[in-house]
Amino acid sequence: MIRIKNLYYQINGKVVLEDINLEVSKGDFLAIIGPNGGGKSTLIRCLLGFIKPQKGEIFLWETKLEDFREWYKIGYVPQRAGKELSSLIPLTVKEFLQLPSSWYHTRIERDYLYFLIEKFGLTHLLSKKIYQLSFGQLQRAYIVRALSLKPELLILDEPSVGLDFILQEVFYQFLSEFHQKGLTIILITHETWLVSKEVNKIACLNQKLYFHGEHKDFCVFAEKEAYGFPFHRIEHTHW
Amino acid sequence: MMENLFFYLALFKWGLLAGLSYALASSLTAPYLLLQRNALFPHALTHLLLLALLSLSILSHYIPNTLHFLFLLFMTLLLTGLIYLLVQELNLYEDTATSLITHLSLGLALLLASLSSQYDATLLNYLFGSLITVEKKEAFEGLLVLIITLFTFWRQRELWLTSGIDREVPGLNLRKGQLLLLLMITLQVIVGVKLMGALLVSSFFVFSPTLALKIAPSFTPVVPLTALFNVAALISGFLLSMRLDIPFSASAIIFMGLYLVILFIARKK
Numbered sequence: 001m002i003r004i005k006n007l008y009y010q011i012n013g014k015v016v017l018e019d020i021n022l023e024v025s026k027g028d029f030l031a032i033i034g035p036n037g038g039g040k041s042t043l044i045r046c047l048l049g050f051i052k053p054q055k056g057e058i059f060l061w062e063t064k065l066e067d068f069r070e071w072y073k074i075g076y077v078p079q080r081a082g083k084e085l086s087s088l089i090p091l092t093v094k095e096f097l098q099l100p101s102s103w104y105h106t107r108i109e110r111d112y113l114y115f116l117i118e119k120f121g122l123t124h125l126l127s128k129k130i131y132q133l134s135f136g137q138l139q140r141a142y143i144v145r146a147l148s149l150k151p152e153l154l155i156l157d158e159p160s161v162g163l164d165f166i167l168q169e170v171f172y173q174f175l176s177e178f179h180q181k182g183l184t185i186i187l188i189t190h191e192t193w194l195v196s197k198e199v200n201k202i203a204c205l206n207q208k209l210y211f212h213g214e215h216k217d218f219c220v221f222a223e224k225e226a227y228g229f230p231f232h233r234i235e236h237t238h239w
Numbered sequence: 240m241m242e243n244l245f246f247y248l249a250l251f252k253w254g255l256l257a258g259l260s261y262a263l264a265s266s267l268t269a270p271y272l273l274l275q276r277n278a279l280f281p282h283a284l285t286h287l288l289l290l291a292l293l294s295l296s297i298l299s300h301y302i303p304n305t306l307h308f309l310f311l312l313f314m315t316l317l318l319t320g321l322i323y324l325l326v327q328e329l330n331l332y333e334d335t336a337t338s339l340i341t342h343l344s345l346g347l348a349l350l351l352a353s354l355s356s357q358y359d360a361t362l363l364n365y366l367f368g369s370l371i372t373v374e375k376k377e378a379f380e381g382l383l384v385l386i387i388t389l390f391t392f393w394r395q396r397e398l399w400l401t402s403g404i405d406r407e408v409p410g411l412n413l414r415k416g417q418l419l420l421l422l423m424i425t426l427q428v429i430v431g432v433k434l435m436g437a438l439l440v441s442s443f444f445v446f447s448p449t450l451a452l453k454i455a456p457s458f459t460p461v462v463p464l465t466a467l468f469n470v471a472a473l474i475s476g477f478l479l480s481m482r483l484d485i486p487f488s489a490s491a492i493i494f495m496g497l498y499l500v501i502l503f504i505a506r507k508k
Contacts, residue, residue: 076409085404090461099404
């Protein structure tokens with residue numbers, strides 16, 4: 001589904017990504033972990049074509065990134081989604097959720113959208129303006145929007161930042177359900193204790209890719225190398 | 240009274256048609272500009288345009304009439320480009336760079352005005368416009384800008400809206416959309432200043448869309464509401480100026496001041 005070959009990116013003389021090689025297959029639930037400033041979001045921004053790497057190649061569904069057009073196949077929830085929303089914008093939650101259809105000129109299945117709206121508890125918020133939502137509600141709205149076109153791949157950049165523990169639990173449960181139905185997920189987080197057992201692959205990134213493989217093979221040593229200091233990893237036990 | 244009205248309508252018909260085109264065209268872009276927190280852009284453009292206008296008045300002997308509009312467009316875009324050069328190269332905030340270039344342009348414009356003795360005609364027309372001198376050709380220019388804006392709006396409106404919410408969306412070139420929005424506004428301002436003056440032109444970009452954005456129950460009616468408020472200001476400004484014998488641009492802006500009162504009342508409710 002995704003192939004990244006020898007990716008190299010630098011900004012203002014500082015190397016952010018160095019010789020990154022990564023593959024994501026259909027059905028993967030990949031967590032990209034690493035410290036703040038380790039290049040996780042930059043990698044995703046390269047992958048989605050927001051920034052151009054100095055070296056390397058990216059293939060999406062075996063098509064070179066530059067030639068890729070089927071963006072409706074990817075749902076994306078950005079980092080700090082909606083944090084800077086202006087209170088001047090009277091966009092309702094319903095209008096917000098329908099935006100992807102106009103971006104990609106693709107019809108949203110009404111029943112599926114309402115299934116998502118109900119699933120993520122947004123039904124009573126549809127006529128509210130998006131700036132009136134709490135952070136947790138907004139985060140859910142962004143996820144519904146990302147899922148509305150039935151993407152094959154969902155990319156979430158630090159989605160649980162700012163959510164309390166209970167909301168995080170619910171959130172990961174939802175992700176797990178969609179993954180079991182066949183959705184491929186890439187999750188970026190620096191909170192390694194949030195990496196649930198549902199995640200089947202892990203990539204540990206701090207400028208270089210220190211580890212990329214099965215969750216079960218994930219080596220704490222590699223994680224330690226990436227962070228540069230020793231620490232304990234706490235597994236999720238509630239699944 | 241009615242006789243007077245018909246007399247003035249006949250006298251100002253091209254000016255009013257051009258003003259109507261401008262009021263509608265600006266309502267297609269103004270709400271999106273506010274959402275991008277760039278409300279001062281049209282105001283800055285009017286300053287840049289003054290330098291372009293005074294340069295043109297000095298160089299008019301060397302530039303054919305048919306190229307005057309293109310000259311103004313090119314020079315205004317060049318100065319706008321300087322703002323983005325400062326943002327990119329000196330890493331300045333956009334409002335800082337805008338302020339630097341507009342002040343520089345204004346200084347140069349006043350220098351040119353004093354050197355070329357253009358204080359009266361060019362400056363007065365620039366500030367307050369001249370609805371009475373608008374001819375058929377200029378009214379059609381306004382109509383053409385409206386059609387171009389409408390076409391661009393139809394194709395880009397979702398991108399313009401998204402730019403007000405998301406910084407990046409996979410597969411969408413939001414930057415290109417923003418540039419097209421600014422280009423449309425540049426076109427509108429160049430045509431608008433000639434008709435209604437700098438003061439009124441930039442006001443159309445702030446009062447009506449602010450009221451529309453604040454009172455609309457959702458985003459869908461924002462553009463029609465902005466158009467309605469802009470047209471109401473244009474017509475009321477015209478009627479007030481005729482009745483009270485005061486400048487058209489001043490009366491339209493004073494009428495738009497009512498929009499602020501409505502905002503306060505709506506807020507209390």
